[in-house]
Amino acid sequence: METLYRIEHLQQTYQNRTVLDVPDLSIRKGEILAVIGPSGSGKSTLLRLLAFLETPTRGQILFDNFPFTPLTAEMPLALRRRVTLVFQRPVLFNASVRANVAYGVRLRGEHNHHQRVEQSLREVGMEKMVHVRAHTLSGGEIQRTALARAIVLQPEVLLLDEPTANLDPYNVRLIEELIQRLNRQQGMTLVVVTHNVFQARRLAHRTALLLEGKLIEVAETPSFFEHPADSRTRAFIQGEW
Ligand code: ADP
Ligand code: MG
Secondary structure, rough: OOOOEEEEEEEEOOOEEEEEEEEEEEEEOOEEEEOOOOOOOOOHHHHHHHOOOOOEEEEEEOOEEEOOOOOOOOOOHHHHOOOEEOOOOOOOOOOEEHHHHHHHHHOOOOOOOOHHHHHHHHOOOHHHOOOOEEEHHOHHHHHHHHHHHOOOOOOEEEEOOOOOEEEEEEEHHHOOOOOOOHHHHOOEEEEOOOHHHHHHHHOOOOEEEEOOEEEEEEEHHHHHHOOOOOOOHHHHOOOOO
């Protein structure tokens, strides 16, 4: 499989504290990579870097061979647009579901987006709620609207930060099915941050474990869970963290 991201000696430091230190990691085009780890292990920081939202302190991220380094002021728009991040707690405007989903495409100056907006609302099962005001939505509906707002942009890479945290089983299943559909039908590359090891096991082709900012292990999901190479991986998946 083709390499889409290549991370080299990546470090992110806030106020003299290094919260992420990943010497080497590749993300393959068309894979679902789960990133697991306890709270504070640097998962969200990694996603922000992969979305080019902040600049690394050290090292580099090659995206399609284009380097993102401490010296890169900004990634070219054409590259940034290939990647979309959905935050853990998405914020919607106090407007209708449809207006929230249409906002991003309108911002890009893309017109005639009506069908794409409808299509992405159908994808997340929100087609009957297009006129509902965002502030009346449940947690699961907010997350699904945020996902529609992301996929309407037709990214090549979707970065999801705890997409099902605190959701009921119905919404968890809808979102997991969506992730698999985007991957299988559109070949989308997905990086899914989760602290749910079962979710990683259900969804991901490969799983990576972060502990205290360090990449402990990354492997094909079956071997990650069945034959972990590192004792800390074993401890984490057995719930000792
Ligand atoms: P996770 O998503 O795994 O819970 P984060 O990436 O959010 O972890 O955070 C990793 C560590 O970095 C935490 O200790 C957090 O407090 C710290 N951190 C994250 N973002 C910032 C920031 N902008 N400024 C200072 N510290 C931060
Ligand atoms: Mg986080």
